[in-house]
Each structure stands twice: as structure tokens, then as C-alpha cells.
Amino acid sequence: MTKPATRIQKKNRTAILAAALEVFSQFGFRGATLDQIADAAGLSKPNLLYYFPSKEEIHQQLLTSLLSAWLDPLRKMDDAGDPIEEILGYAKRKLDLSRDYPRESRLFANEVLQGVPHLGDTMPALKTLVDEKAKVINGWAKAGKIVAIDPHHLMFLIWAQTQHYADFDAQVRAVLGRDDPFPEAFAFMEHMLRRTLAP
Amino acid sequence: MTKPATRIQKKNRTAILAAALEVFSQFGFRGATLDQIADAAGLSKPNLLYYFPSKEEIHQQLLTSLLSAWLDPLRKMDDAGDPIEEILGYAKRKLDLSRDYPRESRLFANEVLQGVPHLGDTMPALKTLVDEKAKVINGWAKAGKIVAIDPHHLMFLIWAQTQHYADFDAQVRAVLGRDDPFPEAFAFMEHMLRRTLAP
């Protein structure tokens, strides 16, 4: 599938991917149907399959095209910055993603929950990035800027805590009542991380 | 569906529920098929449907029969105990569940991730339990035993952190290499919670 030539093709492909994100993130890969996606994109089902060869291909393109943006907050964590503020900034950017892009979060959550059946071969690259940042955190700890701490589990903590608000939104809302949890969530996370990390 | 009479009936129903847990937790409700469940239970598909009237019913029975055990760790958090140790004990019991019952965790994760389509009417009961325990935590804070903290977000933190190791196991393993993460996970969580909660 090469680059779309015309403006309308580009628009349709974009609409399909947006619709697919909506449907896949809510129902998972198997739970989603092409009828739902075509409907949400404002196209007929055969027309949808004119732009993408298969359901699998739409899903794969979604995942791979979003993955890079999803890892950006971690890439931006800067070796040269203030350690506590860098980690806090990373956590905040991650929580912003949960607030602003909950469907993307749930798309990845579905994928990981089922054992990364479509993203298995990108896991080594994730490990490479995480290991690299783990070294940065270990350096900060050795310099006495933060407490000595397992950097991988710190990463899991930040992932778990931030993504929880997007992925398990239904439960969060049910427990809190109707509220937008994000302002308090950030204050809470800042308290937790500052205390956890203080040297 | 009344109590099964014979020993073999009981055994088959148990085998079916065990097989269904395996399959539903891995593939979600829609992703799971009765063929897979029947196969895992060592029965034919029609025979499976002799014991349960429908796929939906198997899933529902699984969820409701496991829900109570799933909330037990929280119920056991004791108003009269030492606050920090009670919260820590709760978190430890929850992490033990993730280690010993990861399939149950993923079963609920799938359900919540898709908006609790089958557990919607049990959410009020969950909220009641959580609100009750939130009051206990608020009491501890007022007495100066722990820091003043939002008890609901503390709950989310513990849920997110502990369930992460079961629900996103594929990612955890990919990032860490091959290791069993649980010993370090508990040490990490204890460090994090003690510092977060100290008055």
C-alpha cells in the first residue's frame, strides 16, 4: 500500500483509521466488526476494504502508527535536566495522554492484555528504550539526586498509575461518581512520586 | 440452574468454569469461542451447552462467582489495626492475587476495559465498599496516623500498581527479560507506600 495520491483518498484513509481507533479501543480486535468501523467512517464496508486490504491490516497500521507518539513522553525524559522534575514531567505527560487520548491507551491495553499478539516484534525496541532510560535513572540515583530505586519498577508504577485512568475509566467513574478525576490524579501522583523519589 | 446433583456433574461444571476462565481471560468475551472452552474442558461443544445454557451464562457465572473473592483483600483492611500496616497488608494481599491468580485479574481487566458491559449493576456495591474504606482512611489521616491524602486515588494507585503485573504481564516480561518480578515488586511497593503515607 503506497502513499495515497488524491486528497479524497487521504481523507478517507484518515477517517477510517479514526473510526477504527474508536471501535477497536472499545471492543478489542475480535470484538470489533468492519460494519461498525465502516459505519463510523461514513463508508460502505466494501469501500472500506478498497482502502485497506483486511481488518488485520487496519489494526496493524493503527498500532504501529500510534506507537511512536505513545513512547514520546519517555524519550523526552532528559538526562541533563533536574532528576525529580524530569521524572515528574514524564509522569505528567503520560497522564496527559490518558486524559487526552484515552482511546489510544485502551487500544494498547487491549493488545498487551491479550499478550501482544500483534506487537510482539516491537517489544525488543521497547525494552531497549526502557533500559536506556533505566540507566539514566540509575545514574541519578548514584549521584544522590534521587533515592536508590529499581528503575524498571518505577516505570511500571508510572505506566500503571497513569494508564489506569484511561483504561479502567468505567470503574474510576463508577467509584468516584461522575467526576473528572484528572486534576486530583495529578496532584496525588506528584505527592506520591516526590516522596518516593526523594534521596 | 439449581445445584448439580451428581459428583460427575459437579466435576464437569468445575472443569468448564476453569476452562472458561483460561479462555475468557486470554481472549476476552467476544474473542473467546465455545470450541476453545469445550476443548480445554475436555468436552464436546453440545455437551458443554448441556451444563450451561449459553456462552453469556458461563461468563456471567465466572464473573459473579469470582467477584467476592476479588474484593476480599479490601474487606479485610481493619479499622482497628495499625494504619500503615493495614494499607500495606491490603496492597500485599492484592499483589499476591496478581501473582497467584493472574487469569482472574485479566478476566476483570477485560471486563472493565470494555466498560463493564456485564458487571455494570455491581458497580454501586463496589462504590459502597470503597467509600466505606475511604472513610476509614480519612479517619486515619485525621488522627494524624497517615498523611492527609485522597483515599480514592490511593485505592486507584494500589489497584493499578498491583494489577499491572498480572494484566500487562506480557509487557512486564518483555521489558525485564525473563524474570519473576514479584519479589522486587513488593519491595518497591512497600518503599513507595511507606513514603507516600507517612504523616
Added chain:
DNA sequence: GTCTATATCCCGATAGAC
């Protein structure tokens, strides 16, 4: 490029013999 119609397959559930 987009549609209607349809082929093909898979899944949940049922019928009926044993």
C-alpha cells in the same frame, strides 16, 4: 471509487440418535 449482491467461513445453539 463506490455501490449491491453474494460467496465463504465461523460461531453459538439445537435436534435427535444412542
Added chain:
DNA sequence: GTCTATCGGGATATAGAC
């Protein structure tokens, strides 16, 4: 109680007209 055989619905994907 358990099986083989099958129904009926729904899903992915394709054919072919326009």
C-alpha cells in the same frame, strides 16, 4: 449425558455493475 449432524446468524472478504 454425550455424541454427530446441522441450523441460522453474522462476520470477513470478493465479484461485478455503475
